[in-house]
Amino acid sequence: MFVKTKEELLEYIKGLTDGFRGEEPERFTASAISARLNVSRNLTSQYLNELVKDGLLVKANLRPVYFFHKGMLEAQYDATVAQPTFDSLRELAAHLNREKNRLRNFQKAVGSTRSISDCIEQLKAAVKYPPHGLPVLLAGQPGTGKKLLARLMYEYAADEGVLPPGRLVTAGCAEYRSDGEALAQIFGDARRGDALGCLAAADGGMLLLDEAGALGSECQERLLQFMQTGRYSRCGEDAVRTADVRLVFTVSAEPGRALDRALQRLIPVSVSVPPLEERTPEEKKELLLYFFKREARKNGRKIFIGTSVFHRMMDYVYAGNVAQLKNCVRSCCANAFLYSDADAESLYVYQYHLPEEILAASRADPAAENEQESLISINEYEKLDAVDIFVRFYDSILGCFARQAGEEASLGGVFERCYAYINSFMDYLYFDKKHTNSRFNAIKQVVDGVLEAVSEKYHAVLPVHCGFLISRGLHAQMQRNLTLQRWLERRDADLEGALGTLRRTSPGEMTIALEASELIGQNMDLRISKMDLLLLALNIKYSNKGVQVSAIRGVIACRGYATASSMAETVNKLIGRHTFDAIDLPVNAGEADLAVRLGKYIRRRPTCRAFILLFDTGSMEAVGEGVGGIANIRLGLADNVSTALALAVGRGIWSGQEIGTILKSACGDAAPGCRVLASRRKQEAVVFMSDADTGVAERMIDLFSGSLPRPIETAVIAYDYYRLIQSREEDELFGRYDVKLLIGAMDPGFEGIPFLAIGDMITAEGLGRIDAALSGGLDAAELDAFNKNLLKDFSLLNVVKHLTILNPEKLMGYVQEAVTRLRGITGKRFSNRVTIALYIHISCLIERLITRTPIEQYPETEGFLREKERFVAQVKEAFHFLTSHYAVEIPVSEIAYIYQLVALDYED
Numbered sequence: 047m048f049v050k051t052k053e054e055l056l057e058y059i060k061g062l063t064d065g066f067r068g069e070e071p072e073r074f075t076a077s078a079i080s081a082r083l084n085v086s087r088n089l090t091s092q093y094l095n096e097l098v099k100d101g102l103l104v105k106a107n108l109r110p111v112y113f114f115h116k117g118m119l120e121a122q123y124d125a126t127v128a129q130p131t132f133d134s135l136r137e138l139a140a141h142l143n144r145e146k147n148r149l150r151n152f153q154k155a156v157g158s159t160r161s162i163s164d165c166i167e168q169l170k171a172a173v174k175y176p177p178h179g180l181p182v183l184l185a186g187q188p189g190t191g192k193k194l195l196a197r198l199m200y201e202y203a204a205d206e207g208v209l210p211p212g213r214l215v216t217a218g219c220a221e222y223r224s225d226g227e228a229l230a231q232i233f234g235d236a237r238r239g240d241a242l243g244c245l246a247a248a249d250g251g252m253l254l255l256d257e258a259g260a261l262g263s264e265c266q267e268r269l270l271q272f273m274q275t276g277r278y279s280r281c282g283e284d285a286v287r288t289a290d291v292r293l294v295f296t297v298s299a300e301p302g303r304a305l306d307r308a309l310q311r312l313i314p315v316s317v318s319v320p321p322l323e324e325r326t327p328e329e330k331k332e333l334l335l336y337f338f339k340r341e342a343r344k345n346g347r348k349i350f351i352g353t354s355v356f357h358r359m360m361d362y363v364y365a366g367n368v369a370q371l372k373n374c375v376r377s378c379c380a381n382a383f384l385y386s387d388a389d390a391e392s393l394y395v396y397q398y399h400l401p402e403e404i405l406a407a408s409r410a411d412p413a414a415e416n417e418q419e420s421l422i423s424i425n426e427y428e429k430l431d432a433v434d435i436f437v438r439f440y441d442s443i444l445g446c447f448a449r450q451a452g453e454e455a456s457l458g459g460v461f462e463r464c465y466a467y468i469n470s471f472m473d474y475l476y477f478d479k480k481h482t483n484s485r486f487n488a489i490k491q492v493v494d495g496v497l498e499a500v501s502e503k504y505h506a507v508l509p510v511h512c513g514f515l516i517s518r519g520l521h522a523q524m525q526r527n528l529t530l531q532r533w534l535e536r537r538d539a540d541l542e543g544a545l546g547t548l549r550r551t552s553p554g555e556m557t558i559a560l561e562a563s564e565l566i567g568q569n570m571d572l573r574i575s576k577m578d579l580l581l582l583a584l585n586i587k588y589s590n591k592g593v594q595v596s597a598i599r600g601v602i603a604c605r606g607y608a609t610a611s612s613m614a615e616t617v618n619k620l621i622g623r624h625t626f627d628a629i630d631l632p633v634n635a636g637e638a639d640l641a642v643r644l645g646k647y648i649r650r651r652p653t654c655r656a657f658i659l660l661f662d663t664g665s666m667e668a669v670g671e672g673v674g675g676i677a678n679i680r681l682g683l684a685d686n687v688s689t690a691l692a693l694a695v696g697r698g699i700w701s702g703q704e705i706g707t708i709l710k711s712a713c714g715d716a717a718p719g720c721r722v723l724a725s726r727r728k729q730e731a732v733v734f735m736s737d738a739d740t741g742v743a744e745r746m747i748d749l750f751s752g753s754l755p756r757p758i759e760t761a762v763i764a765y766d767y768y769r770l771i772q773s774r775e776e777d778e779l780f781g782r783y784d785v786k787l788l789i790g791a792m793d794p795g796f797e798g799i800p801f802l803a804i805g806d807m808i809t810a811e812g813l814g815r816i817d818a819a820l821s822g823g824l825d826a827a828e829l830d831a832f833n834k835n836l837l838k839d840f841s842l843l844n845v846v847k848h849l850t851i852l853n854p855e856k857l858m859g860y861v862q863e864a865v866t867r868l869r870g871i872t873g874k875r876f877s878n879r880v881t882i883a884l885y886i887h888i889s890c891l892i893e894r895l896i897t898r899t900p901i902e903q904y905p906e907t908e909g910f911l912r913e914k915e916r917f918v919a920q921v922k923e924a925f926h927f928l929t930s931h932y933a934v935e936i937p938v939s940e941i942a943y944i945y946q947l948v949a950l951d952y953e954d
């Protein structure tokens with residue numbers, strides 16, 4: 047990367063600080079930065095210190111000095127960094143953690159990122175609505191937190207500088223004994239000397255009209271006039287006064303019944319605060335812990351509560367919502383306090399400390415009546431339950447893969463590091479095991495069942511903790527934990543990258559992980575996250591050195607209860623590996639039923655194209671006919687299945703033989719009962735054309751396939767562009783595939799087959815063509831998800847990152863330089879499309895030059911050299927800065943490929 051300006055340096059540090067959680071701080075020193083950016087040490091130091099002065103960087107002194115991007119640190123830690131320098135890295139970390147824990151305005155409400163996050167967004171919008179904000183109505187059952195939200199809304203307005211601090215006035219409308227009193231209190235009363243009223247007191251700030259439904263119609267009418275004109279009069283005088291007041295109303299009843307319709311119409315923002323019972327159990331638990339912790343602080347003691355106390359409090363339905371729950375916690379603690387020693391350091395809360403209403407609502411658990419039951423430490427619980435711990439663990443795992451992408455670690459090293467992280471995380475989970483609830487246990491039961499079935503099927507071993515780990519991820523997902531959801535969205539591209547690595551290096555493990563995730567999804571109506579999929583595959587890899595999945599899938603189908611299953615199981619055991627799946631059919635099933643089940647089975651395995659079906663009796667034609675519509679598969683069929691036949695076929699499958707050979711030797715030479723069918727329908731395909739280096743197209747396919755929401759039947763293949771334009775329609779590609787779309791740098795011009803330039807993919811112009819090509823295989827929702835992924839995955843930087851092993855940022859610096867020089871030397875302006883194609887092509891070219899594997903072949907190198915001598919010289923000049931730096935030559939063949947791209951513009 048060539049850095050010329052201070053701004054570029056700032057951008058670099060910003061990128062470096064993104065995701066920084068304290069690991070490898072040495073990257074943030076002036077010397078590391080100057081080395082990385084090819085800038086002199088002195089200039090780097092000068093720029094860095096200037097940026098600190100400008101308030102854009104913060105530095106931690108003490109040798110060596112570290113520099114971080116201030117805004118990025120603040121965003122990540124959700125903290126304010128008020129000072130520019132710190133005495134040490136440790137001091138900076140302590141400051142960030144302190145600030146992070148200091149909650150601001152809405153964050154103080156439990157559930158601010160969950161059940162009431164929508165309410166909060168509405169309130170924020172109302173505060174900020176130009177020019178003076180909007181009146182708000184907060185509606186909800188008693189005790190749901192309406193007043194709290196109104197207060198926090200005011201704090202938010204003050205934090206944002208929209209309102210001055212300290213000007214929130216609350217009018218408790220239900221407390222006024224008469225309409226007259228309400229009027230006098232709100233508007234002021236001239237007959238009582240200087241009684242100015244709430245409106246005047248709130249001038250310039252906010253007036254909270256709590257339980258506004260209790261106001262009489264005259265009062266509501268006068269509020270309406272005030273809202274329309276900004277004017278009002280005190281009771282008992284005619285003088286007109288003005289006030290600039292934001293109004294917030296709360297009502298506990300249905301707003302339509304509580305307020306006059308005309309007044310209600312003038313309040314544009316109506317926020318409905320959900321009752322406690324509509325919030326998730328996770329949030330209810332958080333509220334419980336929150337109030338217990340407050341009591342602990344107030345009493346200056348550690349609090350421990352019995353697990354049964356906890357469960358009974360969780361199970362109780364609080365009609366009075368959060369307010370009642372809070373009171374119950376208080377009452378428990380007060381009871382426990384009464385019976386404790388005055389100088390005890392801890393407070394123990396048992397069932398008999400519970401308030402009457404909870405005791406009466408559920409039967410006591412006799413086992414828990416004594417004081418021996420297990421206790422939960424309130425402080426520990428909160429610490430251990432933090433989603434943060436999961437996120438940090440996930441970050442560490444992705445960090446291992448990021449190092450590999452940055453060429454800093456070998457793949458083996460990546461896996462080793464991942465295992466180390468998984469192991470230490472397991473220690474934590476094991477410790478955390480006692481803090482589980484019934485919902486979690488139910489999830490774990492499903493997950494364990496699936497994992498057991500899958501591991502048995504593939505004879506794979508899964509670590510005991512695996513089910514626990516995946517269940518925790520699912521549990522968090524079911525709680526709709528926003529922190530986790532946002533993390534998954536933010537790190538989606540990295541997750542895809544890591545999964546891509548596993549797909550390439552460990553296809554067996556990935557197959558098992560995918561199958562398990564599909565089964566879990568089916569059982570729970572929930573798609574497991576990409577992170578959980580990654581952990582699953584890593585765990586499988588960890589416990590099984592190179593799991594193998596056969597290239598040909600064996601299937602045994604028989605009529606009768608579990609006949610096929612038990613035969614498949616026996617044979618799999620005898621072979622020692624999972625070889626056969628089973629299709630159990632009802633006794634009266636016909637060939638058509640078998641064909642339908644087989645078709646489903648094959649369609650669910652789009653990555654496998656070869657199958658052998660062993661079945662009991664029936665017509666092979668009919669079965670074959672039934673699955674004839676599936677494209678591009680080879681299916682071997684044999685009837686009269688027996689354990690001996692299946693054993694012979696299974697051994698054949700693992701010896702790597704071809705279907706025909708396997709069947710012939712298993713059924714005997716005459717082999718009357720066996721047949722091999724190849725489907726007649728051509729498989730649909732999307733083709734990535736490679737113009738120079740086939741590796742490029744293959745890596746593009748990785749990226750493309752990684753964006754798919756699920757595997758598809760359409761083949762996605764790489765093919766040589768020059769071969770295509772030579773043999774045209776005669777090419778064997780068209781004999782084998784029904785080509786739906788050609789993607790590449792140059793259009794080979796086949797009539798009736800749409801072409802998509804890579805450049806258009808990056809600028810998103812070509813999405814329509816991709817959708818059309820895949821519309822047979824993906825439904826509308828899946829296409830939508832796919833398009834979103836493509837937009838994200840096919841950004842220029844991401845494509846380049848994916849295509850080469852070099853540091854993408856550094857590489858882009860080179861490419862930019864080369865393209866700019868080429869433009870200057872040739873005097874040509876390249877179109878967007880050509881520029882993007884050049885960027886991609888040159889990125890790969892630079893890698894080829896640096897790794898000394900340039901393309902030496904071009905169909906007519908000599909002719910090209912004769913005709914385009916000037917262009918050859920121009921390219922050599924444009925690349926001189928690179929070729930001289932790395933002491934390499936750029937062969938004419940490579941220049942010819944560049945010419946092909948540039949010529950697209952000449953032709954236009």
Ligand SMILES: Nc1ncnc2c1ncn2[C@@H]1O[C@H](COP(=O)(O)OP(=O)(O)OP(=O)(O)O)[C@@H](O)[C@H]1O
Pocket residue numbers: 154155156157186187188189190191192193194195296298368369372
């Ligand atoms: N999300 C929350 N996080 C923390 N504390 C909460 C939350 N919601 C409510 N509380 C606490 O619960 C108690 C009741 O809340 P609040 O008085 O705001 O409810 P309300 O809906 O205005 O009640 P009412 O309708 O009875 O006036 C308060 O002590 C409040 O601080």
